[in-house]
Amino acid sequence: MTIRNNWTREEIAEIYNRPVLSLIYEAATIHRAYHDPQEVQVCTLLSVKTGGCPEDCSYCPQAARYHTNVKVERLMDVSEVLERATEAKDSGSTRFCMGAAWREVRDNRDFDKVIDMVKGVSAMGMEVCCTLGMLTPAQALKLKDAGLYAYNHNLDTSEEYYNDIITTRTYGDRLETLESVRNAKISVCSGGIIGMGENENDRIGMLRVLATLPEHPESVPVNALVPVPGTPLEDQPRVSVWEMVRMIATARIIMPRTMVRLSAGRVRMNLEEQALCFMAGANSIFAGDKLLTTPNPGGLRDQEMFQVLELHPRPAHKK
Numbered sequence: 001m002t003i004r005n006n007w008t009r010e011e012i013a014e015i016y017n018r019p020v021l022s023l024i025y026e027a028a029t030i031h032r033a034y035h036d037p038q039e040v041q042v043c044t045l046l047s048v049k050t051g052g053c054p055e056d057c058s059y060c061p062q063a064a065r066y067h068t069n070v071k072v073e074r075l076m077d078v079s080e081v082l083e084r085a086t087e088a089k090d091s092g093s094t095r096f097c098m099g100a101a102w103r104e105v106r107d108n109r110d111f112d113k114v115i116d117m118v119k120g121v122s123a124m125g126m127e128v129c130c131t132l133g134m135l136t137p138a139q140a141l142k143l144k145d146a147g148l149y150a151y152n153h154n155l156d157t158s159e160e161y162y163n164d165i166i167t168t169r170t171y172g173d174r175l176e177t178l179e180s181v182r183n184a185k186i187s188v189c190s191g192g193i194i195g196m197g198e199n200e201n202d203r204i205g206m207l208r209v210l211a212t213l214p215e216h217p218e219s220v221p222v223n224a225l226v227p228v229p230g231t232p233l234e235d236q237p238r239v240s241v242w243e244m245v246r247m248i249a250t251a252r253i254i255m256p257r258t259m260v261r262l263s264a265g266r267v268r269m270n271l272e273e274q275a276l277c278f279m280a281g282a283n284s285i286f287a288g289d290k291l292l293t294t295p296n297p298g299g300l301r302d303q304e305m306f307q308v309l310e311l312h313p314r315p316a317h318k319k
């Protein structure tokens with residue numbers, strides 16, 4: 001199967017709406033052609049600067065304007081971050097992602113500290129990823145020079161639904177940041193969230209944007225909304241596992257080489273539901289009991305899952 005960047009909405013909709021068992025079967029077949037199905041990337045995500053964000057992302061407890069129980073914390077010290085990265089490595093993570101609740105990167109002392117964090121984690125042999133908001137081409141190059149392996153910047157949803165979720169920056173801004181990352185030869189991580197009140201066309205629309213970028217993102221996180229009290233989306237109903245499976249399987253079929261990450265919302269899934277997601281082509285997870293500020297299954301539950309499903313972690317820097 002060739003890698004395509006010219007998917008139409010209709011083609012993706014046809015895949016997304018197939019009978020779910022056939023959809024899983026096809027995704028599993030493609031998954032086996034491109035990946036070791038027993039191998040799952042294990043990433044740790046650490047919030048290095050929490051809360052107080054000026055943006056208005058409706059799902060996010062870190063936005064300063066919402067009254068949530070997130071405590072604002074300033075940028076962590078480099079030494080503390082490196083300790084946490086060492087713990088993550090010792091417990092089996094091969095990718096370490098650092099998130100800062102910023103609208104955009106500013107060229108100041110905090111950015112210099114992040115550069116030192118990137119250098120330190122990179123020297124440990126882990127894949128280093130950051131998610132710091134919008135990025136200019138020059139900042140992307142600086143991060144690349146420091147050893148940054150990947151940059152996360154999610155599209156969140158379709159272009160059509162985007163303004164219902166965020167008004168403080170545009171879809172175009174997001175795409176520009178992704179372009180800066182790509183041009184700096186940093187691996188691109190970009191996906192979205194389902195369960196925010198969008199319809200299936202929006203989900204398909206978001207997948208189409210990702211699958212028609214000049215190069216597919218190397219990593220696509222698929223998140224299920226974890227509604228947080230105090231945010232505008234606090235009362236959203238839970239998405240079903242079948243909706244997650246459809247998203248993951250469709251992403252796997254249209255972007256065969258990409259690592260598809262089963263991300264937020266995993267805490268609400270039992271082992272069987274997660275196994276379905278792996279069957280549908282997911283091959284990356286976040287480890288640790290927190291995803292930035294929301295809960296995530298702890299290490300013990302994951303160890304048990306890896307044993308039962310006979311999974312093994314993907315080594316860092318594997319091509």
Ligand code: SF4
Nearest residue numbers: 053055057060063101
């Ligand atoms: S998702 Fe990121 S940019 Fe949006 S409010 Fe939260 S921390 Fe800020």
